[in-house]
Amino acid sequence: MTHAKILGTGSYLPANRVSNTDLAQRVDTSDEWITTRTGIKARHIVAEHEKTSDLATEAARRALAAAQVSPDEIDLIVLATTTPDMQFPATATIVQQKLGIAGCPAFDVQAVCAGFMYALVTADAYIKSGMAKKALVIGADVFSRILDWEDRATCVLFGDGAGAVVLGASEERGIIHSRLHADGNYLNLLNCPAQMSDGNIMGSPFVKMDGQGVFKFAVKQLSAVADEVLQESNYTKEQVDWLIPHQANRRIIEATAKHLGLSMDKVILTVDEHANTSAASIPLALDAGVRDGRVQRGQTLLLEGIGGGFAWGAVLIEY
Numbered sequence: 001m002t003h004a005k006i007l008g009t010g011s012y013l014p015a016n017r018v019s020n021t022d023l024a025q026r027v028d029t030s031d032e033w034i035t036t037r038t039g040i041k042a043r044h045i046v047a048e049h050e051k052t053s054d055l056a057t058e059a060a061r062r063a064l065a066a067a068q069v070s071p072d073e074i075d076l077i078v079l080a081t082t083t084p085d086m087q088f089p090a091t092a093t094i095v096q097q098k099l100g101i102a103g104c105p106a107f108d109v110q111a112v113c114a115g116f117m118y119a120l121v122t123a124d125a126y127i128k129s130g131m132a133k134k135a136l137v138i139g140a141d142v143f144s145r146i147l148d149w150e151d152r153a154t155c156v157l158f159g160d161g162a163g164a165v166v167l168g169a170s171e172e173r174g175i176i177h178s179r180l181h182a183d184g185n186y187l188n189l190l191n192c193p194a195q196m197s198d199g200n201i202m203g204s205p206f207v208k209m210d211g212q213g214v215f216k217f218a219v220k221q222l223s224a225v226a227d228e229v230l231q232e233s234n235y236t237k238e239q240v241d242w243l244i245p246h247q248a249n250r251r252i253i254e255a256t257a258k259h260l261g262l263s264m265d266k267v268i269l270t271v272d273e274h275a276n277t278s279a280a281s282i283p284l285a286l287d288a289g290v291r292d293g294r295v296q297r298g299q300t301l302l303l304e305g306i307g308g309g310f311a312w313g314a315v316l317i318e319y
């Protein structure tokens with residue numbers, strides 16, 4: 001049986017690090033408020049010239065280097081983003097061009113903060129079915145461009161970044177099991193309603209969020225989907241070496257870990273330094289764990305994410 005194995009990981013953060021204290025110079029907030037409610041201490045924000053495809057391409061180059069795979073071996077690119085460079089074409093094709101390759105399928109998936117889960121599961125299906133042998137799976141977002149910097153309830157929560165993995169067809173186990181879900185009834189909890197129409201932008205181009213509604217829904221569904229994936233694959237929580245969750249808020253992560261009975265020293269946490277980077281947050285956290293040596297070959301990883309839609313999912317991996 002063919003499995004999809006992670007051959008390498010990479011990530012990229014813009015150089016400009018903005019601490020809570022920096023942010024408090026221009027927004028009516030404080031380090032104390034942000035830290036106690038979210039665990040966020042800083043975020044990285046793109047420079048004016050930087051686009052989602054630039055962040056994604058750099059993360060992809062680093063993942064390719066780690067995997068020792070050259071760009072022309074890639075036969076699939078799936079990119080998760082909510083902040084594409086353009087209305088069309090897909091940012092995945094722009095990354096493909098920047099990597100100097102052509103011909104393989106390249107497309108975007110849109111599931112907001114659950115986007116990397118959706119992209120990973122899509123690429124896994126391509127590999128298992130024999131439609132691809134080496135896939136680049138990327139999560140990249142520049143949420144700073146769709147934030148209302150006058151709305152302190154949302155603008156303090158997000159950052160920019162990109163993360164990527166190279167997935168390869170393998171005889172060894174890799175992605176063990178996954179589950180994706182969505183429920184469009186929760187549209188009003190979190191959205192960015194703008195659309196282009198007749199040369200105008202219709203609706204607000206900024207993120208709108210019901211913070212407490214998101215919090216409750218996220219804890220409930222992340223706990224449920226983690227249980228579901230473990231049960232369906234006959235794994236116990238004791239077998240999980242690392243929980244690598246979407247990094248929206250330390251309190252959501254703590255509540256999910258508690259539900260699973262996992263201590264926080266089994267959780268890769270990057271929300272303090274990255275804030276919520278949407279589709280990039282899970283691969284950024286995975287790459288942080290790989291590069292600092294916590295995540296080791298042969299370990300079992302549980303990745304999980306949730307975002308607007310609502311859309312959510314979890315993936316169990318033997319790394």
Ligand code: ACO
Nearest residue numbers: 029030033037113152153156211212214215248249306307
């Ligand atoms: N700085 C200072 N004060 C603030 C700020 C801020 N940045 N933002 C809001 N406040 C004030 C409010 O105005 C309010 O003041 P009031 O009592 O005088 O009216 C007070 O703080 C409390 O506001 P609440 O919204 O009730 O604060 P809450 O305790 O619910 O925390 C938060 C808000 C942090 C957003 C919380 O609801 C949360 O974490 N929700 C999850 C949201 C999330 O993670 N979204 C990410 C996107 S979705 C995803 O990725 C899954």
